Amino acid sequence: MTVPDYDADLPVHVERVLADFVREAGAAIRDTEPAFEPGLDALSAFVLGGGKRLRPTFAWWAWRGAGGDPAGPHAEGVLQAVASLELIQACALIHDDVMDSSDSRRGSPTVHMAFAKRHADAGLLGSAATFGLSAAILIGDLALAWAEDMFAGAALPAETLAAARPAWRAMRTEVMAGQYLDVHTQAVGDTSIEAALRIDKLKTAAYTVQRPLHLGAALAGADDRTIRTLLDLGGDLGIAFQLRDDLLGVFGDPSVTGKPAGDDLREGKRTLLLALALRGAREQNRDAEGRLIAAAIGNAALTESDVDDVRQALVDVGAVDAVERRITELTATALATLDRAALAEPAAARLGELAARATQRNY
Incomplete structure (x- = not known):
């Protein structure tokens, strides 16, 4: 066969x-x-x-x-x-x-x-x-x-599936908790950096990268050290991936993302991009940009022209550059962790390629 x-x-x-x-x-x-x-x-x-x-x-x-x-x-x-x-x-x-x-x-x-x-x-x-x-x-x-x-x-074998069960259970609970935290944060209007990062860790990092890596390694019978290293890798890479997605949610081409441009703004998502923008506007005394950005969050009536104005404000207060720097730093840390993991080839190379593809600038 x-x-x-x-x-x-x-x-x-x-x-x-x-x-x-x-x-x-x-x-x-x-x-x-x-x-x-x-x-x-x-x-x-x-x-x-x-x-x-x-x-x-x-x-x-x-x-x-x-x-x-x-x-x-x-x-x-x-x-x-x-x-x-x-x-x-x-x-x-x-x-x-x-x-x-x-x-x-x-x-x-x-x-x-x-x-x-x-x-x-x-x-x-x-x-x-x-x-x-x-x-x-x-x-x-x-x-x-x-x-x-x-x-x-x-x-x-039953013992193989049992070894992967902790990752499977944790992932399902974490993604639901992350979803709840997302809607709760919108409901209370929390625009803090800390809240945005908590959502990113639960809703995306754990569910998209950390637990899948954990699950796969556990199915292979990996030791605790390898799993811990992969969880560290997945945490940094998962947040970088979400930050890239946050940028796409505002700046992305609808023909690529499959969703209308600016939908994250209309839905009122409290992303790190917006948290950094509001902080930047306060620190730079750019009140007009701060008001424009704050008023856009959760405004279902935003027009394409409105979204363009918000985009420019996000650039002007330095939020886009700040998020890009974080993506670069987190991706570099994840790749350094990947080197420490000492995974067999070609897996190490493929995971490195995945990291680059998941976080590359494409808007």
């Missing part, structure tokens, strides 16, 4: 196991409850309709770096275990769009908007908006349930 070249074609193989799983997981309920078929189709389309596959990629290369053998008998099981992270990502994004009242994702209507339209087009009873929100919550819940099924059903 030919052994798949997982290393060379990792995204293709992640896509393959995801497609196989969502088809099989939905087969029985699709046959018995045809009314739920649109929900199954929506989740399948969401999971398979794009995304960088960063989380399974970080997890795979941590597994490889800690001694995982892509030609060994457990490679396919590891692939399924790490690919299950994409179902947690689907849950988080679908629910995030509900919480942020977002209209589009990846250039298409968000799940709740699509189901609201389905309700309206069919002339169903009740509120189309409420139906859409309810459907999205349930579809996101299904993604989370399926993530557990996919992880637990991976063809791996």
Whole structure:
């Protein structure tokens, strides 16, 4: 039997196991409850309709770096275990769009908007908006349930899955705590640097980089020192990744990001970029810029022209340069930690490439 070249074609193989799983997981309920078929189709389309596959990629290369053998008998099981992270990502994004009242994702209507339209087009009873929100919550819940099924059903020895359970449990709790902290911070209007960094650590660093690295290394039986080093690496790199995403949320090209420019401003996200901007405006006595930026946070009526004005203010008070410096510093620290981790090749080189790609300036 030919052994798949997982290393060379990792995204293709992640896509393959995801497609196989969502088809099989939905087969029985699709046959018995045809009314739920649109929900199954929506989740399948969401999971398979794009995304960088960063989380399974970080997890795979941590597994490889800690001694995982892509030609060994457990490679396919590891692939399924790490690919299950994409179902947690689907849950988080679908629910995030509900919480942020977002209209589009990846250039298409968000799940709740699509189901609201389905309700309206069919002339169903009740509120189309409420139906859409309810459907999205349930579809996101299904993604989370399926993530557990996919992880637990991976063809791996029980002791291997048990070793990875602490990372799996911690990641799921941390991302939910980070999501709550995000909405709570918006609700109380906390624009402090400390609050922004707490959200970045929980909602992105832990969930996007730290725990996937932890999970992959644990699946390979890595020792505590290696796992601690990878957690340090993932903390710095994950925050750098979020800071880059914060910049894209204001300056990004909608054709690349898949969301309208300035949506983070309209949604009222308390990012480090905005926290640094408000502090910079105070320290520099730039009251006009400070008022402009503060008034934009959470203003759903911002026009493209308004967003352009805020962008210029963010540049003028030095916030953009300050965030860029932090990204550079955090990425450098992460790469130095990667060197200390002494991971097997080609994993070390691939993780270095991932770090550069995830934090590079692209707006």
